[in-house]
Amino acid sequence: MTDVTLGMPQLPAPDYPAxxxxxxxxxxxxxxxxxxxxxxxxxxxxxxxxxxxxxVTRTGIRFCAEVLDLTTAEVTAVATFYTMYxxxxxxxYQVGVCTNTLCxxxxxxAIFEExxxxxxxxxxxxxxxxxxxxxxxxxxxxxxFAPVVMVNxxxxxxxxxxxxxxxxxxxxxxRTVTPTRGAPLCTFKETARILAGFPDPRPGSVEAGGSAGxxxxxxxRLAKGEDAPGxxxxxxxxxxxxxxxxxxxxSSHDAPQRTxxxxxxHPAGPVAEEGE
Amino acid sequence: xxxxxxxxxxxxxxxxxxxxxxxxxxxxSWTLRAYLRHEGYQGSAKALAMDPDAVIxxxxxxxxxxxxxxxxxxxxxxxxxxQGDGKPHYLVVNADxxxxxxxxxxxxxxxxxxxxxxxxxxxxxxxRSEHAFxxxxxxxxxxxxRLHEAVREAYEAGYLGTAERRREKLGVxxxxxxxxxxxxxxxxxxxGEETALLDSLEGRRGQPRLRPPFPAVAGLYAxxxxxxxxxxxxxxxxxxxxxxxxxxxMGSEKSPGFTLYSxxxxxxxxxxxxxxxxxTLRQLLDMSGGMRPGHRLKFWTPGGSSTPLLTExxxxxxxxxxxxxxxxxxxxxxxxxxxxxxxxVVRAVTRWTEFYAHESCGKCxxxxxxxxxxxxxxxxxxxxxxxxxxxxKLADIADNINGKSFCALGxxxxxxxxxxxxxxxxxYEQHITGGGCPFDPAKSTVWADEPRTTLGVTA
Numbered sequence: 117m118t119d120v121t122l123g124m125p126q127l128p129a130p131d132y133p134a135x136x137x138x139x140x141x142x143x144x145x146x147x148x149x150x151x152x153x154x155x156x157x158x159x160x161x162x163x164x165x166x167x168x169x170x171x172v173t174r175t176g177i178r179f180c181a182e183v184l185d186l187t188t189a190e191v192t193a194v195a196t197f198y199t200m201y202x203x204x205x206x207x208x209y210q211v212g213v214c215t216n217t218l219c220x221x222x223x224x225x226a227i228f229e230e231x232x233x234x235x236x237x238x239x240x241x242x243x244x245x246x247x248x249x250x251x252x253x254x255x256x257x258x259x260x261f262a263p264v265v266m267v268n269x270x271x272x273x274x275x276x277x278x279x280x281x282x283x284x285x286x287x288x289x290x291r292t293v294t295p296t297r298g299a300p301l302c303t304f305k306e307t308a309r310i311l312a313g314f315p316d317p318r319p320g321s322v323e324a325g326g327s328a329g330x331x332x333x334x335x336x337r338l339a340k341g342e343d344a345p346g347x348x349x350x351x352x353x354x355x356x357x358x359x360x361x362x363x364x365x366x367s368s369h370d371a372p373q374r375t376x377x378x379x380x381x382h383p384a385g386p387v388a389e390e391g392e
Numbered sequence: 393x394x395x396x397x398x399x400x401x402x403x404x405x406x407x408x409x410x411x412x413x414x415x416x417x418x419x420x421s422w423t424l425r426a427y428l429r430h431e432g433y434q435g436s437a438k439a440l441a442m443d444p445d446a447v448i449x450x451x452x453x454x455x456x457x458x459x460x461x462x463x464x465x466x467x468x469x470x471x472x473x474x475q476g477d478g479k480p481h482y483l484v485v486n487a488d489x490x491x492x493x494x495x496x497x498x499x500x501x502x503x504x505x506x507x508x509x510x511x512x513x514x515x516x517x518x519x520r521s522e523h524a525f526x527x528x529x530x531x532x533x534x535x536x537x538r539l540h541e542a543v544r545e546a547y548e549a550g551y552l553g554t555a556e557r558r559r560e561k562l563g564v565x566x567x568x569x570x571x572x573x574x575x576x577x578x579x580x581x582x583x584g585e586e587t588a589l590l591d592s593l594e595g596r597r598g599q600p601r602l603r604p605p606f607p608a609v610a611g612l613y614a615x616x617x618x619x620x621x622x623x624x625x626x627x628x629x630x631x632x633x634x635x636x637x638x639x640x641x642m643g644s645e646k647s648p649g650f651t652l653y654s655x656x657x658x659x660x661x662x663x664x665x666x667x668x669x670x671x672t673l674r675q676l677l678d679m680s681g682g683m684r685p686g687h688r689l690k691f692w693t694p695g696g697s698s699t700p701l702l703t704e705x706x707x708x709x710x711x712x713x714x715x716x717x718x719x720x721x722x723x724x725x726x727x728x729x730x731x732x733x734x735x736x737v738v739r740a741v742t743r744w745t746e747f748y749a750h751e752s753c754g755k756c757x758x759x760x761x762x763x764x765x766x767x768x769x770x771x772x773x774x775x776x777x778x779x780x781x782x783x784x785k786l787a788d789i790a791d792n793i794n795g796k797s798f799c800a801l802g803x804x805x806x807x808x809x810x811x812x813x814x815x816x817x818x819x820y821e822q823h824i825t826g827g828g829c830p831f832d833p834a835k836s837t838v839w840a841d842e843p844r845t846t847l848g849v850t851a
Binding site: 150151152153155156157158159160162163184193194197198199200201215216217218220221222223225226253254255256257258259260261262263266268269270271274276295297298299307310311312313315316321322323325326327328329330331332333334335336337338339340341 | 403404405408409410413414416417418419420421422480489490491492493494495497498499502503523529530531532533534536537538540541544573574575576577578579580581592593594595596597598613653654655656657658661662663664665666667679680697727729731735739740743744747750751753833834836837838839
């Protein structure tokens with residue numbers, strides 16, 4: 117026998133340590149019990165394994181497959197379809213700048229360009245300190261608050277280039293950052309646990325952010341005979357860029373991504389792109 | 393007629409009618425306590441005392457039509473559920489709001505989640521369902537928190553739970569149990585398509601299913617299933633509580649009732665406006681301060697990027713299903729994205745098309761390949777590297793997607809292409825003959841018109 121591996125990962129993927137495994141199994145049982153058919157628990161369970169490791173690893177995929185009696189291929193097929201599942205280790209804070217048409221036109225393109233150069237990152241890359249992963253995102257249903265930036269899927273409304281730069285600087289410096297709507301930020305892993313269906317345990321997190329954002333109330337205030345509120349904008353820390361380069365096309369990230377690996381020595385999937 | 397009366401007839405107080413949004417400005421509007429102060433769960437109390445078929449008939453007679461885009465009559469959807477078939481029935485609420493420009497369900501669920509839960513209690517009674525799901529897009533965690541809490545409150549109060557508990561708490565004999573599962577998605581626009589949503593909820597890749605069978609016959613777990621938009625279901629309690637005549641007193645014969653309009657873009661005051669169907673964009677702009685100072689409306693979408701663009705000449709189109717349809721577009725989600733003269737239409741359409749290409753699920757060839765090639769052509773045109781023949785090619789590819797793809801995502805991708813070529817072909821040609829984009833993107837930002845003196849301030 118030779119040791120030729122053809123670049124294939126060693127199977128099966130490493131398991132979680134026993135303590136982690138039993139904890140996650142208890143969580144998984146709770147999630148599965150919510151559905152008439154266990155497979156429906158797959159999306160929440162992928163969020164759950166992401167809450168353990170920060171991204172969906174081969175180990176996480178193996179775990180989901182085992183508790184749901186699926187193959188790892190079936191789980192991988194699902195995990196790679198949805199954009200919220202990360203396939204590589206990423207930052208504590210996922211900073212997503214909306215660059216769909218409306219936000220892009222209103223300033224999202226300028227914000228994304230500036231953050232890329234400020235952090236010296238490309239789309240989907242993470243700062244060296246492991247704090248911030250920068251990406252551009254699609255419409256996040258907050259167009260009346262454009263331009264919008266999401267951090268760990270909390271809303272930062274009415275952003276400017278300056279406020280967004282301040283935001284990422286604060287995140288990297290460990291300063292407290294408060295979303296425009298929603299609860300004080302928690303880490304990406306903690307957010308993933310909420311997405312798996314486990315309510316945020318922090319006292320006050322549900323009421324944080326008030327009843328509705330200012331733009332949500334524009335019509336109601338008019339209907340009540342009040343004047344239209346002035347446009348609410350974030351404090352301008354840095355204002356608009358002085359020499360703004362014309363935006364390129366930040367949406368061109370459709371190239372296939374690699375599936376994650378538990379550790380760099382055991383890469384998952386083909387290690388070379390076709391034709392390489 | 394005096395100027396004063398004219399003003400009052402066109403005043404926001406007359407033109408708007410907040411129902412779902414009526415108490416969003418109160419402290420803790422999202423709690424059960426606040427909802428109960430505003431006639432919360434009175435509609436469901438009436439519904440649970442009625443025969444389920446009578447509830448369906450009432451919603452049908454009220455004329456409520458789906459608020460998720462297609463406008464299909466909600467009561468009719470419920471009526472399609474076969475009864476006495478021995479299978480479980482499911483209600484699935486589509487809260488995967490992702491259509492570009494659409495931003496109504498997320499603020500609704502954030503500020504008033506109990507309107508949805510009460511609507512679900514009523515709908516489940518009507519279609520004889522004991523398990524309902526809310527498929528919320530995953531990217532909105534603040535809303536997820538409030539849904540978790542609202543569902544917990546509803547269990548505690550006995551609106552949800554086992555049969556025994558509900559009978560005891562609500563005092564209604566013979567009531568079955570009812571469970572609601574809040575399910576967070578994981579980022580895929582296509583899951584807003586109802587059959588893709590069902591596949592996703594079953595733990596699969598979110599790809600649309602061939603129809604028939606329709607979900608009403610074989611939906612979730614191949615059982616009869618109703619899939620409704622958040623706003624559609626949330627509108628039901630008020631119909632039960634105040635009656636179909638009240639509902640029909642708003643809007644038109646074919647498009648009755650109230651709805652949420654979402655105004656965004658280069659307007660002075662963006663936001664949510666709840667009023668009778670049939671209001672016009674001109675009325676909404678007039679009452680809210682118009683476009684941003686010194687600028688003119690250039691193009692707008694009536695209901696998200698999948699609805700064909702309209703222009704200034706359509707300002708007086710009644711924003712109801714028939715009115716917008718007659719103007720060559722669709723009411724869609726009532727996402728009124730307004731762009732002024734600083735915006736390059738080629739840039740806007742290119743970006744939307746990149747979105748459709750990114751979100752195409754890959755199942756069918758016309759959409760998967762077509763959206764890819766549209767993006768290639770549009771990028772060239774926007775960069776001034778296109779040829780005149782490319783414009784016809786764009787229209788040709790769009791024609792090969794529209795109506796020929798597996799689901800409506802493809803039709804949506806074709807809409808901005810067709811409509812922008814119809815109204816702004818000259819602008820496309822200008823990009824080609826001029827060798828580039830004639831617009832300055834800096835001028836269309838929200839901060840473009842701020843005095844330069846404030847721009848030098850740094851953090």
